[in-house]
Amino acid sequence: MPNRGLIARTLDEHRLRTALTRAPIVLVTGARQTGKSTLARNVVSPAPSNLFDLEDPRDLARLSEPTLVLPALKGTVVIDEAQHRQDLFPILRVLADEDPSPGRFLVLGSASPDLVGLASESLAGRVTLVELGGFRLADLATDAIDTLWERGGLPRSYLAADPEASQAWRDDYISTFLERDLARLGIRIPAATMRRFWTMLAHYHAQTWNGAELARALGVSEATVRRYLDALTDALVVRQLQPWFANIAKRQVRSPKVYIRDSGLLHRLLGITDHPNLLSHPKVGASWEGFIIEQLLMFENVRNPWFWGTHAGAELDLVADVDGQRVGIEIKRTDRPHVTPSIRHALTDLDLPRVIVIHAGKQAFPLAPQVHAIPADQILSDSALLRTDAP
Numbered sequence: 001m002p003n004r005g006l007i008a009r010t011l012d013e014h015r016l017r018t019a020l021t022r023a024p025i026v027l028v029t030g031a032r033q034t035g036k037s038t039l040a041r042n043v044v045s046p047a048p049s050n051l052f053d054l055e056d057p058r059d060l061a062r063l064s065e066p067t068l069v070l071p072a073l074k075g076t077v078v079i080d081e082a083q084h085r086q087d088l089f090p091i092l093r094v095l096a097d098e099d100p101s102p103g104r105f106l107v108l109g110s111a112s113p114d115l116v117g118l119a120s121e122s123l124a125g126r127v128t129l130v131e132l133g134g135f136r137l138a139d140l141a142t143d144a145i146d147t148l149w150e151r152g153g154l155p156r157s158y159l160a161a162d163p164e165a166s167q168a169w170r171d172d173y174i175s176t177f178l179e180r181d182l183a184r185l186g187i188r189i190p191a192a193t194m195r196r197f198w199t200m201l202a203h204y205h206a207q208t209w210n211g212a213e214l215a216r217a218l219g220v221s222e223a224t225v226r227r228y229l230d231a232l233t234d235a236l237v238v239r240q241l242q243p244w245f246a247n248i249a250k251r252q253v254r255s256p257k258v259y260i261r262d263s264g265l266l267h268r269l270l271g272i273t274d275h276p277n278l279l280s281h282p283k284v285g286a287s288w289e290g291f292i293i294e295q296l297l298m299f300e301n302v303r304n305p306w307f308w309g310t311h312a313g314a315e316l317d318l319v320a321d322v323d324g325q326r327v328g329i330e331i332k333r334t335d336r337p338h339v340t341p342s343i344r345h346a347l348t349d350l351d352l353p354r355v356i357v358i359h360a361g362k363q364a365f366p367l368a369p370q371v372h373a374i375p376a377d378q379i380l381s382d383s384a385l386l387r388t389d390a391p
Contacts, residue, residue, distance in 0.1 A: 009139050016043045023128040024096040025105045030132035031236040035155050036108045037080055044076040054084040066091050073103055080108045096126040111185050115234045133298050137380040145377045149291045150275050152264020170268045187231045197228045202260055202269035206286035209255045244306035244319045248349045253309035263291040288333040299383035314345040325388045328355040335361030337373045353388045
């Protein structure tokens with residue numbers, strides 16, 4: 001059972017503190033219930049007069065005249081669930097340009113920056129973006145990896161008193177998200193339709209997007225299922241991992257791979273009830289792959305993620321920049337990884353300095369020149385192991 005005490009999110013707190021020194025406006029995005037509000041309170045401890053929760057009618061009333069209220073506030077002003085008042089961004093731009101600025105603004109939103117409203121206003125040079133996921137393994141003990149994988153990183157799911165309570169919370173989360181939260185984000189798709197699509201998408205987790213197949217199954221057009229996919233992506237519950245194109249003669253995959261971002265939600269959509277059930281499920285390898293990718297992409301030094309694949313079958317789960325060096329990553333749910341033909345092709349075709357095979361075992365060892373096998377619990381606790389100069 002996970003430790004239900006206070007879990008310090010040290011890396012995320014450091015990221016947020018650093019961001020607040022860089023720009024007058026910081027936008028923190030993340031799916032519902034990832035802990036954005038708690039993080040903001042832990043970092044800035046705002047006075048009650050400087051905190052606005054735009055899902056609270058009282059705070060909405062306080063901001064009925066934002067041009068009068070906001071300039072009078074000093075220090076850091078926290079505006080939670082900012083997607084409900086997209087008209088605030090032009091006002092924040094004006095306040096950020098004042099010299100001296102009346103204060104800093106920490107804006108929280110449960111959607112992508114575009115859906116929150118950032119795209120409607122030019123804030124170049126005035127805003128720093130921070131995306132918050134669920135718990136990282138680096139926040140926890142390394143022996144928590146199986147529980148984190150099974151329950152996912154949403155704090156209330158991970159910290160639930162027992163597996164049944166965690167499952168019940170995730171079921172409620174899915175229902176509330178579909179029936180209420182999507183509509184509040186301006187996404188007008190019937191909850192029953194979206195539940196069916198999201199459940200089907202879970203069965204395609206870690207696969208290349210095939211809109212035609214899903215459209216036939218749902219009896220709608222390809223454009224419609226693409227709209228559904230983009231809606232869940234904007235709400236930060238689905239990831240579209242885009243393909244990397246190398247300048248080679250081979251035909252390469254050009255469609256994104258799709259992932260349910262939180263492994264705990266994936267497991268409930270698949271009807272997985274416990275750890276033994278997960279280990280025997282046909283999607284266990286795909287679930288493990290998605291879990292590892294999401295954990296890796298929470299690290300600040302992992303940027304520009306892609307996957308790579310050819311029509312001949314060669315593929316690499318992740319290609320990313322790690323401290324400015326491109327690294328290939330292959331993810332295997334095994335304790336006996338080996339060098340595959342895909343890894344050899346990737347080293348040659350992509351001119352990679354290093355390929356890391358992340359596995360479920362306990363030992364790190366070289367597999368071949370430029371190819372290293374590293375246990376998942378080690379690498380997810382120390383992103384320095386991803387670097388090309390790491391031992």
